[in-house]
Amino acid sequence: MSQRNPMNERYTSEERTGVTRKSAASAKPKSKAAASVTVKSAKKTPEQRKAAEKAARKEAAAKQREVERKYYKPDTPRYKRLRAIWWVMLIAAIGCTTLSFVGQGALPQWLSVTTLIAAYVFIIGAFVLDFWKIKKERVAYQERMLALEEKNAKAEKQARRVQQAKQAKAKGSGKNQNRHAAQKAGVAAGEEAADGGESDEAPVKPQRRGLFGSGFRLSNREKMQAEKKAAKEAKAAAKGGAGASDQQ
Structure with a gap:
């Protein structure tokens, strides 16, 4: 490794002539953190609300036009x-208007004015009848037909569900027919065997719980005691037989 010259200016000068390189940790970013991230507010602006209302009105108007096209003429x-x-009324208004304008020279003035007034009365009456009673009758007919359509759609949907359920049930019964028959036969045989056993044998009563434990533990203890007693008796009998043989 080569040795640097100690007489170099950087080592002899009291001032620092070099430049210290800044670390990456001290570097400042040009933009703030998450400056490019935009968060949309859930609250709609007035323009968005107006656009949504306009779209809803257009959709409702289109739906109403479709209903009127289908059920415009009630029966x-x-x-x-x-x-x-x-x-x-419309034909009478047209006739009175024509008579008023055509017969201006032949008819008297009062009759011409009267026919013109009658024409206006018939026209206004026709408009009132169309926009009041006829429209009300048409709207009632449209509501009735829409309710009938909804009812028919529900009935068709219910019938489709019932048909699908029947098909699924038929498919399942055909697929697992043998297995279900075997299961039913096994269950019936088990029930018959249980009935026969109950009729032949008396029901076994459960043992009562003892003072120092369950009945199962008490029976085991008694069994052990009986086995010990039998072993002692057998040993005593064997000793007695051996003594009798010695005396003989």
Whole structure:
């Protein structure tokens, strides 16, 4: 390794001529942390609310137009009668207007004015009838038909569910028919055997719990004592037999 010259200016000068390199830890970022992250607020702005309301109104209007297109002409007698009255009033208004303008020279002034007033009355009456009673009858018919459509859709859905359940049940019974039959036969045989056993043998009463433990432990202890007693008696009998043979 080569040795540096001790007479170099950097070693002889009292001032620091070199430049210290800054560490990466002391470097400052150009932008703040998460400066590019944008958080959208859940609260809608007035423009967004207006756009949503406008879209909802458009959707409702389109739905209403579709309903009116499908059920515009009710088939009720009341609607037919009101519609006939509307046509009569409209034709009368057209006739009175035509008569008023055509017969200005031939008819008297008061008659021309009267026919014109009658034409206006018929026109206003036709508009009122159309926008009041006929529209009310049409709206009631549309509501009734929509309710009927919903009811039919529910009935079809319920029928489809019942059909699917029947198909699933039939499929399951056909697939596991033998297994279910064997299980039923085994259960029936077990029940018959249980009934026969109960009829032949008396029911066994459970042992009562002893003072110092369960009945099971007490029976084992008694059994051990009986075995010890039998062993002692056998040993005594063997000794007695051996003594008798010695005396003989």
